[in-house]
Amino acid sequence: MLSLNCDRDEGKFPLGPLQIIPTFCRFASYLETFRHDGVNMGICLLWRYVSMLASAFTLMRAKADFVHQFIRNPRKMGSITPSSDALCRTMVDSVAWSGQLRVAELGAGDGVLTRRLLAQMAPDATLDVFEISSALAQKLSALNDERMTVRTCSAEYLNGSYDAIFSGLPLLSLSPELRDAILQAVYHALGPNGVFVQFQYTSLTQPDLSRYFTWERQRVLKNVPPAWVYRCTRHYAP
Template structure:
Protein backbone atom coordinates (compact mmCIF):
# COMPACT_ATOMS: atom_id res chain seq x y z
CA UNK A 1 0.00 0.00 0.00
CA UNK A 2 2.71 2.49 1.00
CA UNK A 3 4.74 1.54 -2.07
CA UNK A 4 1.77 2.39 -4.32
CA UNK A 5 1.49 5.83 -2.70
CA UNK A 6 5.20 6.47 -3.21
CA UNK A 7 5.09 5.24 -6.81
CA UNK A 8 2.03 7.36 -7.63
CA UNK A 9 3.96 10.40 -6.42
CA UNK A 10 7.33 9.57 -7.95
CA UNK A 11 6.22 8.28 -11.37
CA UNK A 12 4.80 11.58 -12.73
CA UNK A 13 7.86 13.46 -11.48
CA UNK A 14 10.22 10.89 -13.01
CA UNK A 15 8.31 10.92 -16.30
CA UNK A 16 8.60 14.72 -16.38
CA UNK A 17 12.36 14.57 -15.67
CA UNK A 18 12.96 11.95 -18.38
CA UNK A 19 10.98 14.03 -20.87
CA UNK A 20 13.03 17.07 -19.98
CA UNK A 21 16.32 15.21 -20.50
CA UNK A 22 15.05 13.91 -23.87
CA UNK A 23 14.27 17.46 -24.97
CA UNK A 24 17.74 18.59 -23.93
CA UNK A 25 19.43 15.75 -25.84
CA UNK A 26 17.29 16.46 -28.90
CA UNK A 27 18.06 20.19 -28.96
CA UNK A 28 20.69 21.32 -26.41
CA UNK A 29 21.25 24.72 -28.02
CA UNK A 30 17.65 25.82 -27.64
CA UNK A 31 16.74 23.85 -24.54
CA UNK A 32 19.64 24.94 -22.36
CA UNK A 33 19.34 22.70 -19.28
CA UNK A 34 19.06 19.09 -18.18
CA UNK A 35 16.56 19.95 -15.44
CA UNK A 36 13.57 22.28 -15.25
CA UNK A 37 13.88 25.48 -13.24
CA UNK A 38 13.30 24.87 -9.55
CA UNK A 39 10.31 26.30 -7.67
CA UNK A 40 12.76 28.53 -5.77
CA UNK A 41 14.22 30.00 -8.95
CA UNK A 42 10.75 30.56 -10.43
CA UNK A 43 9.42 32.17 -7.26
CA UNK A 44 12.47 34.39 -6.96
CA UNK A 45 12.16 35.55 -10.57
CA UNK A 46 8.43 36.19 -10.23
CA UNK A 47 9.04 38.12 -7.02
CA UNK A 48 11.33 40.59 -8.79
CA UNK A 49 8.52 42.14 -10.85
CA UNK A 50 6.20 44.93 -9.70
CA UNK A 51 2.87 43.19 -10.24
CA UNK A 52 0.91 46.30 -9.28
CA UNK A 53 2.13 47.97 -12.48
CA UNK A 54 2.35 45.03 -14.90
CA UNK A 55 -0.46 44.70 -17.43
CA UNK A 56 1.51 43.17 -20.31
CA UNK A 57 4.08 40.46 -19.61
CA UNK A 58 6.19 38.23 -21.87
CA UNK A 59 8.07 35.06 -21.07
CA UNK A 60 10.78 34.08 -23.55
CA UNK A 61 11.69 30.40 -23.67
CA UNK A 62 8.63 29.40 -21.65
CA UNK A 63 9.51 25.69 -21.91
CA UNK A 64 6.99 23.40 -20.26
CA UNK A 65 5.41 26.22 -18.24
CA UNK A 66 7.17 25.83 -14.91
CA UNK A 67 7.78 29.60 -14.62
CA UNK A 68 4.59 30.39 -16.55
CA UNK A 69 2.47 28.89 -13.76
CA UNK A 70 4.23 31.04 -11.13
CA UNK A 71 3.67 34.16 -13.23
CA UNK A 72 -0.02 33.38 -13.69
CA UNK A 73 -0.33 32.92 -9.91
CA UNK A 74 1.03 36.44 -9.35
CA UNK A 75 -0.76 38.24 -12.19
CA UNK A 76 -3.86 40.40 -11.83
CA UNK A 77 -7.04 39.18 -13.58
CA UNK A 78 -6.60 41.72 -16.39
CA UNK A 79 -2.86 41.16 -16.99
CA UNK A 80 -1.89 39.42 -20.23
CA UNK A 81 1.02 36.96 -20.53
CA UNK A 82 2.56 36.07 -23.89
CA UNK A 83 4.59 32.84 -23.58
CA UNK A 84 7.15 32.54 -26.39
CA UNK A 85 8.44 29.04 -27.18
CA UNK A 86 9.83 27.42 -30.35
CA UNK A 87 9.98 23.73 -29.35
CA UNK A 88 6.79 22.12 -30.79
CA UNK A 89 6.36 19.59 -27.96
CA UNK A 90 6.59 22.33 -25.36
CA UNK A 91 4.26 24.63 -27.31
CA UNK A 92 1.65 21.88 -27.01
CA UNK A 93 2.07 21.73 -23.23
CA UNK A 94 1.77 25.51 -22.98
CA UNK A 95 -1.37 25.52 -25.13
CA UNK A 96 -2.93 22.98 -22.77
CA UNK A 97 -2.20 25.38 -19.92
CA UNK A 98 -3.66 28.30 -21.91
CA UNK A 99 -6.94 26.41 -22.34
CA UNK A 100 -7.50 26.89 -18.60
CA UNK A 101 -6.39 30.53 -18.31
CA UNK A 102 -7.56 33.23 -20.72
CA UNK A 103 -4.71 35.55 -19.67
CA UNK A 104 -2.13 33.29 -21.36
CA UNK A 105 -1.34 33.46 -25.07
CA UNK A 106 1.20 31.01 -26.52
CA UNK A 107 3.39 32.31 -29.35
CA UNK A 108 5.37 29.67 -31.24
CA UNK A 109 7.91 32.00 -32.84
CA UNK A 110 11.41 33.18 -32.07
CA UNK A 111 11.76 36.00 -29.56
CA UNK A 112 13.50 37.90 -32.36
CA UNK A 113 9.97 38.72 -33.51
CA UNK A 114 8.63 40.37 -30.35
CA UNK A 115 5.84 42.66 -31.53
CA UNK A 116 3.99 44.07 -28.52
CA UNK A 117 5.30 46.38 -25.85
CA UNK A 118 5.62 44.91 -22.36
CA UNK A 119 5.90 46.08 -18.78
CA UNK A 120 7.92 43.00 -17.81
CA UNK A 121 9.79 40.49 -19.96
CA UNK A 122 11.01 37.31 -18.29
CA UNK A 123 13.56 35.16 -20.08
CA UNK A 124 14.71 31.60 -19.58
CA UNK A 125 16.61 31.64 -22.88
CA UNK A 126 20.12 30.14 -22.76
CA UNK A 127 21.71 33.29 -24.19
CA UNK A 128 25.21 31.92 -24.64
CA UNK A 129 23.92 28.85 -26.50
CA UNK A 130 22.05 30.93 -29.07
CA UNK A 131 24.06 31.86 -32.20
CA UNK A 132 25.44 35.41 -32.07
CA UNK A 133 23.18 37.16 -34.61
CA UNK A 134 19.86 35.85 -33.23
CA UNK A 135 21.10 36.50 -29.68
CA UNK A 136 21.84 40.15 -30.47
CA UNK A 137 18.53 40.54 -32.29
CA UNK A 138 16.64 39.15 -29.31
CA UNK A 139 18.30 41.46 -26.80
CA UNK A 140 17.85 44.47 -29.05
CA UNK A 141 14.20 43.59 -29.58
CA UNK A 142 13.67 43.16 -25.83
CA UNK A 143 15.17 46.61 -25.23
CA UNK A 144 12.95 48.14 -27.92
CA UNK A 145 9.78 46.44 -26.68
CA UNK A 146 9.98 47.32 -23.00
CA UNK A 147 7.57 50.06 -21.96
CA UNK A 148 9.07 53.06 -20.13
CA UNK A 149 9.84 51.86 -16.62
CA UNK A 150 9.71 48.23 -17.80
CA UNK A 151 12.12 45.52 -16.68
CA UNK A 152 13.76 42.50 -18.29
CA UNK A 153 14.35 39.59 -15.90
CA UNK A 154 16.77 36.98 -17.27
CA UNK A 155 18.40 34.02 -15.56
CA UNK A 156 21.69 32.44 -16.57
CA UNK A 157 23.88 29.71 -15.12
CA UNK A 158 27.06 31.77 -15.27
CA UNK A 159 28.01 35.44 -15.25
CA UNK A 160 29.57 35.12 -18.73
CA UNK A 161 26.63 36.95 -20.34
CA UNK A 162 27.14 40.10 -18.25
CA UNK A 163 29.21 41.92 -20.86
CA UNK A 164 26.55 41.16 -23.45
CA UNK A 165 23.71 42.32 -21.18
CA UNK A 166 25.66 45.52 -20.45
CA UNK A 167 25.53 46.47 -24.15
CA UNK A 168 21.76 46.85 -23.90
CA UNK A 169 20.88 47.25 -20.23
CA UNK A 170 21.81 48.47 -16.81
CA UNK A 171 21.38 45.54 -14.45
CA UNK A 172 21.55 44.18 -10.94
CA UNK A 173 21.74 40.50 -10.10
CA UNK A 174 20.83 38.01 -7.41
CA UNK A 175 22.03 34.44 -7.00
CA UNK A 176 19.70 31.49 -6.45
CA UNK A 177 21.52 28.42 -5.15
CA UNK A 178 18.39 26.25 -4.87
CA UNK A 179 18.41 25.27 -8.52
CA UNK A 180 20.29 22.68 -10.59
CA UNK A 181 22.65 24.25 -11.46
CA UNK A 182 22.50 27.42 -9.31
CA UNK A 183 21.57 30.49 -11.34
CA UNK A 184 22.16 34.22 -11.59
CA UNK A 185 19.01 36.30 -12.04
CA UNK A 186 19.50 39.64 -13.79
CA UNK A 187 17.04 42.50 -13.39
CA UNK A 188 17.68 44.76 -16.38
CA UNK A 189 16.50 48.19 -17.47
CA UNK A 190 17.29 49.43 -20.98
CA UNK A 191 19.88 51.95 -22.00
CA UNK A 192 17.64 54.34 -23.88
CA UNK A 193 20.40 55.41 -26.26
CA UNK A 194 21.84 52.89 -28.69
CA UNK A 195 25.14 51.71 -27.21
CA UNK A 196 25.70 48.86 -29.64
Template sequence: MSRMLGQWGVFFRGFVEHPRMVGSIIPSSGFTIRKMLEPVKWDECRLFVEYGPGVGTFCAPVLERLRRDGRLIVIDTNELYIDYLNRTIDDSRFLAVLGSAADVELIVQDAGFDHADYVLSGLPFSTLPNGVGPEIAAATHRVLRPGGAFLVYQFSAAARDFMAKHFAHIEQGFELWNVPPCRLFWGWKDDAA
Protein backbone atom coordinates in the same frame (compact mmCIF):
# COMPACT_ATOMS: atom_id res chain seq x y z
CA MET B 1 9.32 8.21 -22.69
CA SER B 2 7.61 11.63 -22.46
CA ARG B 3 4.24 9.94 -21.79
CA MET B 4 5.68 7.74 -19.03
CA LEU B 5 7.56 10.54 -17.28
CA GLY B 6 5.14 13.43 -17.92
CA GLN B 7 6.62 16.90 -17.56
CA TRP B 8 10.12 15.59 -16.80
CA GLY B 9 10.03 13.32 -19.85
CA VAL B 10 8.98 16.17 -22.14
CA PHE B 11 11.67 18.47 -20.70
CA PHE B 12 14.38 15.82 -21.04
CA ARG B 13 13.32 14.96 -24.60
CA GLY B 14 13.52 18.66 -25.53
CA PHE B 15 17.02 18.83 -24.06
CA VAL B 16 18.20 15.70 -25.91
CA GLU B 17 16.77 16.88 -29.24
CA HIS B 18 18.01 20.50 -28.96
CA PRO B 19 20.74 20.70 -26.27
CA ARG B 20 22.10 24.07 -27.47
CA MET B 21 18.66 25.69 -27.20
CA VAL B 22 17.75 24.36 -23.73
CA GLY B 23 19.60 25.94 -20.82
CA SER B 24 19.58 22.98 -18.43
CA ILE B 25 18.87 19.27 -18.25
CA ILE B 26 16.26 19.85 -15.49
CA PRO B 27 13.76 22.68 -14.82
CA SER B 28 14.58 25.62 -12.54
CA SER B 29 14.15 25.28 -8.78
CA GLY B 30 11.43 26.95 -6.72
CA PHE B 31 14.16 29.10 -5.15
CA THR B 32 15.16 30.45 -8.57
CA ILE B 33 11.53 31.10 -9.52
CA ARG B 34 10.79 33.06 -6.32
CA LYS B 35 13.97 35.11 -6.52
CA MET B 36 13.55 35.93 -10.25
CA LEU B 37 9.94 37.08 -9.83
CA GLU B 38 10.46 38.98 -6.56
CA PRO B 39 10.97 42.47 -8.08
CA VAL B 40 7.90 42.30 -10.37
CA LYS B 41 5.18 44.83 -9.53
CA TRP B 42 2.25 42.54 -10.29
CA ASP B 43 -0.44 45.17 -9.82
CA GLU B 44 1.13 47.16 -12.71
CA CYS B 45 1.77 44.15 -14.99
CA ARG B 46 -0.62 43.82 -17.91
CA LEU B 47 1.72 41.82 -20.17
CA PHE B 48 4.38 39.36 -19.02
CA VAL B 49 6.44 37.62 -21.72
CA GLU B 50 8.66 34.57 -21.30
CA TYR B 51 11.28 33.29 -23.73
CA GLY B 52 12.01 29.56 -23.70
CA PRO B 53 9.31 28.42 -21.26
CA GLY B 54 10.18 24.74 -21.69
CA VAL B 55 7.51 22.74 -19.88
CA GLY B 56 6.15 25.79 -18.07
CA THR B 57 8.15 25.83 -14.84
CA PHE B 58 7.56 29.58 -14.50
CA CYS B 59 4.09 29.65 -16.09
CA ALA B 60 2.03 28.58 -13.06
CA PRO B 61 3.85 30.94 -10.64
CA VAL B 62 3.44 33.83 -13.10
CA LEU B 63 -0.26 33.10 -13.67
CA GLU B 64 -0.83 32.83 -9.89
CA ARG B 65 0.55 36.34 -9.41
CA LEU B 66 -0.72 37.97 -12.63
CA ARG B 67 -3.74 40.27 -12.40
CA ARG B 68 -7.05 38.99 -13.75
CA ASP B 69 -6.91 41.21 -16.84
CA GLY B 70 -3.22 40.45 -17.46
CA ARG B 71 -1.70 38.30 -20.18
CA LEU B 72 1.19 35.83 -20.27
CA ILE B 73 2.79 35.20 -23.66
CA VAL B 74 5.43 32.48 -23.90
CA ILE B 75 7.66 32.10 -26.96
CA ASP B 76 9.62 28.98 -27.86
CA THR B 77 11.20 27.59 -31.02
CA ASN B 78 10.54 24.01 -29.88
CA GLU B 79 7.18 22.70 -31.09
CA LEU B 80 7.32 19.90 -28.50
CA TYR B 81 7.21 22.44 -25.64
CA ILE B 82 4.52 24.64 -27.25
CA ASP B 83 2.27 21.60 -27.82
CA TYR B 84 2.81 20.42 -24.24
CA LEU B 85 1.97 23.85 -22.79
CA ASN B 86 -1.16 24.19 -24.90
CA ARG B 87 -2.34 20.77 -23.66
CA THR B 88 -1.59 21.39 -19.99
CA ILE B 89 -2.34 25.07 -19.29
CA ASP B 90 -6.00 26.05 -19.33
CA ASP B 91 -6.06 29.77 -18.59
CA SER B 92 -7.58 32.43 -20.85
CA ARG B 93 -4.67 34.77 -19.98
CA PHE B 94 -2.13 32.35 -21.46
CA LEU B 95 -0.81 32.37 -25.04
CA ALA B 96 1.94 30.02 -26.29
CA VAL B 97 3.65 31.07 -29.52
CA LEU B 98 5.92 28.92 -31.70
CA GLY B 99 8.57 31.39 -32.82
CA SER B 100 11.76 33.25 -32.05
CA ALA B 101 12.29 35.66 -29.17
CA ALA B 102 13.95 37.95 -31.72
CA ASP B 103 10.43 38.51 -33.12
CA VAL B 104 8.97 39.57 -29.77
CA GLU B 105 7.85 42.98 -31.04
CA LEU B 106 5.68 41.48 -33.77
CA ILE B 107 4.34 38.78 -31.41
CA VAL B 108 3.38 41.37 -28.79
CA GLN B 109 1.77 43.57 -31.44
CA ASP B 110 -0.17 40.62 -32.90
CA ALA B 111 -1.53 39.94 -29.40
CA GLY B 112 -2.91 43.50 -29.26
CA PHE B 113 -0.30 45.17 -27.04
CA ASP B 114 2.01 48.14 -27.60
CA HIS B 115 4.63 46.94 -25.14
CA ALA B 116 5.48 44.36 -22.47
CA ASP B 117 5.88 45.16 -18.80
CA TYR B 118 8.32 42.34 -18.04
CA VAL B 119 10.21 39.82 -20.14
CA LEU B 120 11.69 36.69 -18.55
CA SER B 121 14.34 34.56 -20.23
CA GLY B 122 16.14 31.35 -19.42
CA LEU B 123 17.52 31.06 -22.96
CA PRO B 124 21.15 29.90 -23.02
CA PHE B 125 22.68 33.08 -24.48
CA SER B 126 26.17 31.56 -24.51
CA THR B 127 25.14 28.80 -26.95
CA LEU B 128 22.72 30.69 -29.22
CA PRO B 129 23.76 31.00 -32.88
CA ASN B 130 25.95 34.02 -33.71
CA GLY B 131 24.05 37.29 -33.72
CA VAL B 132 20.89 35.90 -32.10
CA GLY B 133 21.73 36.94 -28.52
CA PRO B 134 22.36 40.60 -29.40
CA GLU B 135 19.25 40.63 -31.60
CA ILE B 136 17.09 39.30 -28.75
CA ALA B 137 18.53 41.79 -26.23
CA ALA B 138 17.87 44.73 -28.59
CA ALA B 139 14.33 43.60 -29.44
CA THR B 140 13.58 43.07 -25.75
CA HIS B 141 14.70 46.57 -24.86
CA ARG B 142 12.52 48.03 -27.62
CA VAL B 143 9.40 46.06 -26.61
CA LEU B 144 9.60 46.90 -22.90
CA ARG B 145 7.75 49.88 -21.47
CA PRO B 146 9.83 52.49 -19.65
CA GLY B 147 10.27 51.19 -16.09
CA GLY B 148 9.85 47.58 -17.25
CA ALA B 149 12.49 44.90 -16.83
CA PHE B 150 14.27 42.07 -18.62
CA LEU B 151 14.60 39.20 -16.10
CA VAL B 152 17.29 36.67 -17.03
CA TYR B 153 18.58 33.53 -15.33
CA GLN B 154 21.72 31.91 -16.75
CA PHE B 155 24.64 29.67 -15.96
CA SER B 156 27.16 32.08 -17.50
CA ALA B 157 27.48 35.88 -17.70
CA ALA B 158 26.99 35.97 -21.50
CA ALA B 159 23.45 37.37 -21.23
CA ARG B 160 24.65 40.27 -19.09
CA ASP B 161 27.12 41.27 -21.81
CA PHE B 162 24.30 41.45 -24.37
CA MET B 163 21.99 43.25 -21.91
CA ALA B 164 24.60 45.88 -20.96
CA LYS B 165 24.47 47.44 -24.44
CA HIS B 166 20.81 48.38 -23.88
CA PHE B 167 20.13 48.40 -20.14
CA ALA B 168 22.06 50.96 -18.09
CA HIS B 169 20.77 49.59 -14.78
CA ILE B 170 21.33 45.85 -14.27
CA GLU B 171 20.93 44.22 -10.88
CA GLN B 172 22.63 40.87 -10.30
CA GLY B 173 22.05 37.89 -8.07
CA PHE B 174 22.99 34.26 -7.67
CA GLU B 175 20.94 31.21 -6.76
CA LEU B 176 22.91 28.36 -5.23
CA TRP B 177 19.81 26.18 -4.75
CA ASN B 178 19.41 25.35 -8.43
CA VAL B 179 20.93 22.57 -10.53
CA PRO B 180 23.31 23.88 -11.65
CA PRO B 181 23.54 27.08 -9.58
CA CYS B 182 22.66 30.09 -11.72
CA ARG B 183 23.26 33.78 -12.19
CA LEU B 184 20.30 36.14 -12.09
CA PHE B 185 20.03 39.48 -13.89
CA TRP B 186 17.34 42.16 -13.82
CA GLY B 187 17.82 44.79 -16.55
CA TRP B 188 15.59 47.83 -15.97
CA LYS B 189 14.56 50.03 -18.89
CA ASP B 190 15.21 53.67 -18.05
CA ASP B 191 12.03 55.75 -17.68
CA ALA B 192 13.55 58.23 -20.12
CA ALA B 193 14.23 55.58 -22.79
Protein backbone atom coordinates in the same frame (compact mmCIF):
# COMPACT_ATOMS: atom_id res chain seq x y z
CA MET C 1 -7.27 -4.66 30.34
CA LEU C 2 -8.80 -7.94 31.48
CA SER C 3 -7.32 -9.41 34.68
CA LEU C 4 -8.19 -12.82 36.14
CA ASN C 5 -6.93 -13.55 39.66
CA CYS C 6 -7.13 -16.77 41.71
CA ASP C 7 -7.40 -16.90 45.46
CA ARG C 8 -4.48 -19.17 46.43
CA ASP C 9 -5.55 -19.42 50.06
CA GLU C 10 -8.98 -20.87 49.39
CA GLY C 11 -8.21 -22.34 45.93
CA LYS C 12 -11.35 -20.77 44.53
CA PHE C 13 -11.93 -18.87 41.28
CA PRO C 14 -13.63 -15.54 42.15
CA LEU C 15 -15.73 -15.36 38.95
CA GLY C 16 -18.63 -17.69 38.42
CA PRO C 17 -19.68 -19.09 35.03
CA LEU C 18 -22.39 -16.49 34.57
CA GLN C 19 -19.84 -13.75 35.24
CA ILE C 20 -17.13 -15.14 32.96
CA ILE C 21 -19.33 -15.30 29.84
CA PRO C 22 -20.09 -11.52 29.67
CA THR C 23 -16.45 -10.76 30.40
CA PHE C 24 -15.23 -12.84 27.47
CA CYS C 25 -17.92 -11.32 25.26
CA ARG C 26 -16.59 -7.86 26.02
CA PHE C 27 -13.04 -9.08 25.38
CA ALA C 28 -14.10 -10.47 21.99
CA SER C 29 -15.76 -7.16 21.19
CA TYR C 30 -12.50 -5.33 21.96
CA LEU C 31 -10.62 -7.67 19.62
CA GLU C 32 -13.13 -7.10 16.83
CA THR C 33 -12.88 -3.31 17.23
CA PHE C 34 -9.09 -3.50 17.17
CA ARG C 35 -9.16 -5.67 14.04
CA HIS C 36 -11.59 -3.30 12.28
CA ASP C 37 -9.55 -0.19 13.15
CA GLY C 38 -6.35 -1.93 12.11
CA VAL C 39 -7.78 -2.81 8.70
CA ASN C 40 -8.95 0.79 8.19
CA MET C 41 -5.54 2.12 9.18
CA GLY C 42 -3.85 -0.29 6.81
CA ILE C 43 -6.08 0.78 3.94
CA CYS C 44 -5.36 4.46 4.65
CA LEU C 45 -1.61 3.84 4.75
CA LEU C 46 -1.76 1.81 1.53
CA TRP C 47 -3.76 4.53 -0.24
CA ARG C 48 -1.33 7.20 0.92
CA TYR C 49 1.60 5.13 -0.36
CA VAL C 50 -0.08 4.61 -3.74
CA SER C 51 -0.79 8.36 -4.01
CA MET C 52 2.84 9.18 -3.25
CA LEU C 53 3.99 6.72 -5.92
CA ALA C 54 1.59 8.24 -8.46
CA SER C 55 2.87 11.77 -7.72
CA ALA C 56 6.47 10.62 -7.99
CA PHE C 57 5.74 8.86 -11.29
CA THR C 58 4.10 12.01 -12.71
CA LEU C 59 7.09 14.13 -11.68
CA MET C 60 9.55 11.62 -13.14
CA ARG C 61 7.62 11.49 -16.42
CA ALA C 62 7.60 15.30 -16.68
CA LYS C 63 11.34 15.46 -16.05
CA ALA C 64 11.92 12.62 -18.52
CA ASP C 65 10.08 14.63 -21.20
CA PHE C 66 12.24 17.65 -20.41
CA VAL C 67 15.43 15.56 -20.65
CA HIS C 68 14.21 14.11 -23.96
CA GLN C 69 13.77 17.61 -25.37
CA PHE C 70 17.24 18.55 -24.11
CA ILE C 71 18.82 15.54 -25.84
CA ARG C 72 17.06 16.42 -29.10
CA ASN C 73 18.25 20.03 -29.04
CA PRO C 74 20.58 20.98 -26.15
CA ARG C 75 21.37 24.43 -27.59
CA LYS C 76 17.73 25.45 -27.44
CA MET C 77 17.05 23.97 -23.99
CA GLY C 78 20.20 25.20 -22.24
CA SER C 79 19.83 22.87 -19.23
CA ILE C 80 19.04 19.21 -18.66
CA THR C 81 16.82 19.97 -15.65
CA PRO C 82 13.85 22.36 -15.23
CA SER C 83 14.24 25.52 -13.14
CA SER C 84 13.96 25.01 -9.39
CA ASP C 85 11.32 26.57 -7.14
CA ALA C 86 13.98 28.85 -5.66
CA LEU C 87 15.00 30.13 -9.09
CA CYS C 88 11.40 30.73 -10.19
CA ARG C 89 10.60 32.51 -6.94
CA THR C 90 13.62 34.82 -7.29
CA MET C 91 12.59 35.73 -10.83
CA VAL C 92 8.95 36.37 -9.93
CA ASP C 93 9.96 38.51 -6.94
CA SER C 94 11.95 40.80 -9.26
CA VAL C 95 8.73 42.44 -10.48
CA ALA C 96 6.15 44.57 -8.65
CA TRP C 97 2.89 42.75 -9.38
CA SER C 98 0.34 45.53 -9.30
CA GLY C 99 -2.24 46.62 -11.84
CA GLN C 100 -2.98 45.29 -15.30
CA LEU C 101 0.40 44.08 -16.48
CA ARG C 102 1.33 42.82 -19.90
CA VAL C 103 3.92 40.08 -19.47
CA ALA C 104 6.05 38.02 -21.87
CA GLU C 105 8.07 34.86 -21.26
CA LEU C 106 10.85 33.83 -23.64
CA GLY C 107 11.83 30.16 -23.78
CA ALA C 108 9.13 28.85 -21.45
CA GLY C 109 10.26 25.22 -21.69
CA ASP C 110 8.01 22.86 -19.73
CA GLY C 111 6.13 25.71 -18.04
CA VAL C 112 7.64 25.67 -14.54
CA LEU C 113 8.01 29.46 -14.49
CA THR C 114 4.86 29.93 -16.59
CA ARG C 115 2.70 28.45 -13.84
CA ARG C 116 4.29 30.78 -11.30
CA LEU C 117 3.62 33.79 -13.48
CA LEU C 118 -0.02 32.85 -14.02
CA ALA C 119 -0.49 32.34 -10.29
CA GLN C 120 0.98 35.80 -9.59
CA MET C 121 -0.82 37.70 -12.35
CA ALA C 122 -4.04 39.65 -11.86
CA PRO C 123 -7.21 38.43 -13.60
CA ASP C 124 -6.95 41.21 -16.21
CA ALA C 125 -3.23 40.74 -16.93
CA THR C 126 -1.94 39.03 -20.09
CA LEU C 127 0.95 36.67 -20.79
CA ASP C 128 2.57 36.05 -24.18
CA VAL C 129 4.69 32.89 -24.13
CA PHE C 130 7.38 32.28 -26.76
CA GLU C 131 8.56 28.68 -27.14
CA ILE C 132 10.26 27.47 -30.31
CA SER C 133 9.78 23.76 -29.52
CA SER C 134 6.40 22.65 -30.88
CA ALA C 135 6.24 19.73 -28.42
CA LEU C 136 6.75 21.99 -25.41
CA ALA C 137 4.45 24.66 -26.86
CA GLN C 138 1.69 22.06 -27.04
CA LYS C 139 2.15 21.24 -23.35
CA LEU C 140 2.06 24.94 -22.49
CA SER C 141 -1.22 25.33 -24.36
CA ALA C 142 -2.66 22.54 -22.21
CA LEU C 143 -2.50 24.91 -19.22
CA ASN C 144 -5.68 26.35 -20.71
CA ASP C 145 -5.53 29.85 -19.23
CA GLU C 146 -7.41 32.53 -21.19
CA ARG C 147 -4.87 35.17 -20.12
CA MET C 148 -2.06 33.31 -21.91
CA THR C 149 -1.14 33.19 -25.60
CA VAL C 150 1.45 30.64 -26.74
CA ARG C 151 3.55 31.62 -29.75
CA THR C 152 5.63 28.90 -31.42
CA CYS C 153 8.33 31.18 -32.78
CA SER C 154 11.70 32.67 -31.93
CA ALA C 155 11.95 35.42 -29.32
CA GLU C 156 13.51 37.72 -31.92
CA TYR C 157 9.97 38.28 -33.22
CA LEU C 158 8.91 39.82 -29.92
CA ASN C 159 7.05 43.09 -30.47
CA GLY C 160 4.60 45.35 -28.69
CA SER C 161 4.97 46.94 -25.28
CA TYR C 162 5.45 44.90 -22.09
CA ASP C 163 5.66 45.76 -18.42
CA ALA C 164 7.72 42.67 -17.64
CA ILE C 165 9.67 40.23 -19.80
CA PHE C 166 11.03 36.99 -18.35
CA SER C 167 13.63 34.89 -20.13
CA GLY C 168 15.19 31.50 -19.59
CA LEU C 169 16.90 31.52 -22.98
CA PRO C 170 20.47 30.13 -22.98
CA LEU C 171 22.00 33.31 -24.42
CA LEU C 172 25.53 31.93 -24.43
CA SER C 173 24.44 28.97 -26.57
CA LEU C 174 22.99 31.24 -29.25
CA SER C 175 24.94 32.70 -32.12
CA PRO C 176 26.12 36.28 -31.51
CA GLU C 177 23.80 37.52 -34.26
CA LEU C 178 20.70 35.81 -32.82
CA ARG C 179 21.61 36.81 -29.27
CA ASP C 180 21.91 40.46 -30.28
CA ALA C 181 18.66 40.31 -32.28
CA ILE C 182 16.76 38.96 -29.26
CA LEU C 183 18.19 41.55 -26.86
CA GLN C 184 17.33 44.31 -29.32
CA ALA C 185 13.77 42.99 -29.57
CA VAL C 186 13.50 42.92 -25.77
CA TYR C 187 14.86 46.46 -25.50
CA HIS C 188 12.34 47.86 -27.97
CA ALA C 189 9.42 45.86 -26.54
CA LEU C 190 10.07 46.89 -22.94
CA GLY C 191 7.91 49.73 -21.66
CA PRO C 192 9.42 52.89 -20.10
CA ASN C 193 9.22 51.45 -16.59
CA GLY C 194 9.41 47.83 -17.68
CA VAL C 195 11.63 45.14 -16.20
CA PHE C 196 13.52 42.42 -18.07
CA VAL C 197 14.37 39.37 -15.92
CA GLN C 198 16.91 36.96 -17.37
CA PHE C 199 18.55 33.99 -15.67
CA GLN C 200 21.88 32.52 -16.79
CA TYR C 201 24.29 29.90 -15.51
CA THR C 202 27.32 32.04 -16.32
CA SER C 203 28.27 35.71 -16.19
CA LEU C 204 29.86 35.64 -19.65
CA THR C 205 26.81 37.29 -21.21
CA GLN C 206 27.01 40.37 -18.98
CA PRO C 207 28.68 42.52 -21.68
CA ASP C 208 25.75 41.77 -24.00
CA LEU C 209 23.22 42.77 -21.33
CA SER C 210 25.20 45.92 -20.54
CA ARG C 211 24.85 47.15 -24.12
CA TYR C 212 21.11 47.61 -23.64
CA PHE C 213 20.31 47.57 -19.93
CA THR C 214 21.26 48.65 -16.47
CA TRP C 215 21.16 45.51 -14.38
CA GLU C 216 21.59 44.02 -10.94
CA ARG C 217 22.00 40.34 -10.26
CA GLN C 218 21.29 37.77 -7.57
CA ARG C 219 22.84 34.34 -7.09
CA VAL C 220 20.53 31.33 -6.70
CA LEU C 221 22.40 28.35 -5.28
CA LYS C 222 19.34 26.12 -4.88
CA ASN C 223 19.25 25.19 -8.55
CA VAL C 224 21.01 22.62 -10.73
CA PRO C 225 23.31 24.13 -11.77
CA PRO C 226 23.39 27.34 -9.64
CA ALA C 227 22.21 30.36 -11.60
CA TRP C 228 22.36 34.15 -11.79
CA VAL C 229 19.14 36.16 -12.01
CA TYR C 230 19.57 39.52 -13.78
CA ARG C 231 17.01 42.27 -13.21
CA CYS C 232 17.40 44.66 -16.14
CA THR C 233 15.96 48.07 -17.00
CA ARG C 234 16.51 50.31 -20.01
CA HIS C 235 19.19 52.99 -19.75
CA TYR C 236 19.89 54.28 -23.24
CA ALA C 237 19.31 53.54 -26.92
CA PRO C 238 22.12 51.40 -28.37
